[in-house]
Amino acid sequence: MADNDTTKDVNSFFAADPEKADREFFGRVPNPDRRGFLKRTGLATMAAMVGTSIPFHRNMPIGFVPAAMASEDVLVGKDGLTLLNDRPVNAETPPELLDDAITPTSRHFVRNNGIPPENTDAEGWELTIDGFVDTPMTLTIEDLKSKFEVVTRALTLECGGNGRGFFNPPAKGNQWTYGAVGCSEWTGVRLKDVLEAAGVQSNVVYTAHYGADTHLSGDPEKLPISRGMPIAKAMTEEVLIAFEMNGAPLHPLNGAPLRLVVPGWPASTAQKWLTRIELRDVVHDGPKMTGKAYRVPNRPVAPGEKVATEDFVIIERMPVKSLVTFPANGADVGMETEVRGHAWSG
Ligand SMILES: Nc1nc2c(c(=O)[nH]1)N[C@H]1C(S)=C(S)[C@@H](COP(=O)(O)O)O[C@H]1N2
Ligand SMILES: [Mo]
Numbered sequence: 001m002a003d004n005d006t007t008k009d010v011n012s013f014f015a016a017d018p019e020k021a022d023r024e025f026f027g028r029v030p031n032p033d034r035r036g037f038l039k040r041t042g043l044a045t046m047a048a049m050v051g052t053s054i055p056f057h058r059n060m061p062i063g064f065v066p067a068a069m070a071s072e073d074v075l076v077g078k079d080g081l082t083l084l085n086d087r088p089v090n091a092e093t094p095p096e097l098l099d100d101a102i103t104p105t106s107r108h109f110v111r112n113n114g115i116p117p118e119n120t121d122a123e124g125w126e127l128t129i130d131g132f133v134d135t136p137m138t139l140t141i142e143d144l145k146s147k148f149e150v151v152t153r154a155l156t157l158e159c160g161g162n163g164r165g166f167f168n169p170p171a172k173g174n175q176w177t178y179g180a181v182g183c184s185e186w187t188g189v190r191l192k193d194v195l196e197a198a199g200v201q202s203n204v205v206y207t208a209h210y211g212a213d214t215h216l217s218g219d220p221e222k223l224p225i226s227r228g229m230p231i232a233k234a235m236t237e238e239v240l241i242a243f244e245m246n247g248a249p250l251h252p253l254n255g256a257p258l259r260l261v262v263p264g265w266p267a268s269t270a271q272k273w274l275t276r277i278e279l280r281d282v283v284h285d286g287p288k289m290t291g292k293a294y295r296v297p298n299r300p301v302a303p304g305e306k307v308a309t310e311d312f313v314i315i316e317r318m319p320v321k322s323l324v325t326f327p328a329n330g331a332d333v334g335m336e337t338e339v340r341g342h343a344w345s346g
Contacts, residue, residue, distance in 0.1 A: 015218055077251055079106040084174045088112035088216060088224070089253060092162075093179035096328035099340065102154055103182035105246045110253045111159045111180060113288070114224025117212040117273050122249065122257035127241070131208070131279035134199025141243050141258060147197070148189035153238060153263075156183045156344045160266030160294050160315055169304045178323055183344070186261045188242030191277075192235045200231065200279060207234045208284040209260060209271035226286030227269050227294065229262060231279070233316070238263050241274065264346035266315050268294050289314070317346025 074086045081091040091110045098107065122141050130136040139147070159180035164171045174180075207228040215222035233239065240261045243250065250256035255272025262269040268288060288294055295312035322343035327333050 015216065075110070075253075077106060078110065078253070079104075081107065081109065082179070084176070088114055089116075090174045092176055093182065094328075095178045095323055095325050095341075096331075097325075098179060098182070098323065098342070099325040101183070101342075102246065103184050105184060105248065105251050105254070108157075108182040108184050108245070108251070108254055109159070109180045111161075111174075111267065112213065112224075112253070114213040114215050116252060117214070120252045120256040120273065122243065125257050125275075127258060127274060128276040129194060129198045129279075130276065132201040132204045132281055133195070133279055134201065135197075137194075137198050139194070144189050144194070144241060144243070144258075148193045150187060150189060151240070152185055152187040152244075153240065153261075154183055154185045155238065155240070155261050155263035156181065157261065157263070157267040157270055158182075158318055158321070158344070160268055160318070163321075167303070180267075181321075181323070181344075183342070184245050185247070186240055186242040187244035187247070188240040188261070190237060191239040191241055191260065192237065194241060195234060195277075195279070198279075200235075203281040204231050204279045206230055206280045206283045208278040208280055208286055209269070209274065210276040210278070210286075211255070211259075211271045211273040212275050213273050223287050225268065225271075225288045226284070227271065227289055228280070228284030228286065229265065229269050230316075233262070233265065264317055264344075266294055266318060283314075320345040 074089050075081055075083060075091055078091065080097050081093055084090040084092060089110055089112045093103075093107050093109050100107075125141055126138050127140075127144070128136070128138045159176060161171075161173055162176045162180035163178065164173065165175035165177045207230075208226060209228055210223070210226055213224050214220070215224050229239075241258065242261045243258050245251060245254060250259060255270075255274065258274045259272040260270045260274055260277075283289075291309065292312060294315050296315050297307040298311050298313045301307055320343070322341060324339060324341040326340040327337060
């Protein structure tokens with residue numbers, strides 16, 4: 001059927017601009033259930049690229065099927081999550097599966113901005129601490145475990161976009177509903193202890209975090225995301241460099257083998273597949289730090305009101321929220337029933 005050139009065409013079409021490619025093939029339906037329903041015109045576009053007609057997507061050659069249709073394999077080790085996107089993988093947890101006090105790893109949501117690294121072996125993984133420090137350091141996970149106090153904490157991670165699916169007017173991006181939040185038990189060392197060992201210089205105002213995932217475009221020069229936080233937050237007791245989640249190594253989709261956990265702040269600051277922390281004398285300006293990414297108006301505004309870019313500030317503490325996890329939404333219950341859930345805040 002398709003020769004290699006056409007296969008490359010479609011793949012590069014998806015690689016160059018996945019959102020545009022998705023729109024072409026699936027239409028602009030911000031709906032997690034759209035998978036499998038290829039638009040008629042999308043089918044035609046794809047058929048034109050293959051040079052033959054395609055009655056059913058299951059007849060398309062492997063490697064040619066858009067990532068969007070290969071959704072069965074992208075959530076290995078996760079259980080019951082709703083897939084919002086599979087390039088990059090984004091999946092949220094239905095509220096009734098967040099009933100436990102400690103979120104099981106299989107139910108912790110996944111928010112990827114790029115493509116996770118293929119090699120997530122703890123063996124040989126290195127973390128570099130540099131920038132304005134007295135002693136730049138490169139540490140293995142064994143170094144972290146042997147040189148610093150290892151602590152275990154139940155910490156809440158919530159995506160800054162959680163709940164965005166209900167915004168009116170609609171917001172761009174993954175249409176998260178309730179479940180881009182989790183509270184697992186994380187084991188690792190305090191970021192503070194590691195930074196103190198490196199020696200934080202007096203001019204430091206901000207951290208910059210780097211991970212081993214790659215940009216959707218495949219361009220090695222581009223980073224999918226690199227965020228940071230004020231040094232004062234980085235030096236608090238509860239910010240961890242974690243290598244375990246619920247008593248086992250991190251799940252590959254949740255940043256194995258090493259990640260930051262920054263509780264109470266948008267989880268975008270909690271860099272996964274962590275390879276480097278740089279201390280800066282200015283606020284970090286990496287991808288997803290500037291413009292409107294993870295920034296909010298500096299005052300309450302009406303929904304949809306235009307706000308000047310210079311009036312946006314970086315999101316820090318997340319607001320107070322709560323979620324009913326039992327009974328399940330829409331469940332048939334008696335006249336009297338117990339209701340449970342969680343509340344959390346930044
Ligand atoms: N390296 C890297 N770290 C990352 C991201 C990413 O795409 N790449 N996504 C961030 C965002 S936006 C969120 S909400 C959390 C999600 O963590 P989880 O996937 O473990 O739930 O990871 C953060 N850390
Ligand atoms: Mo996020």
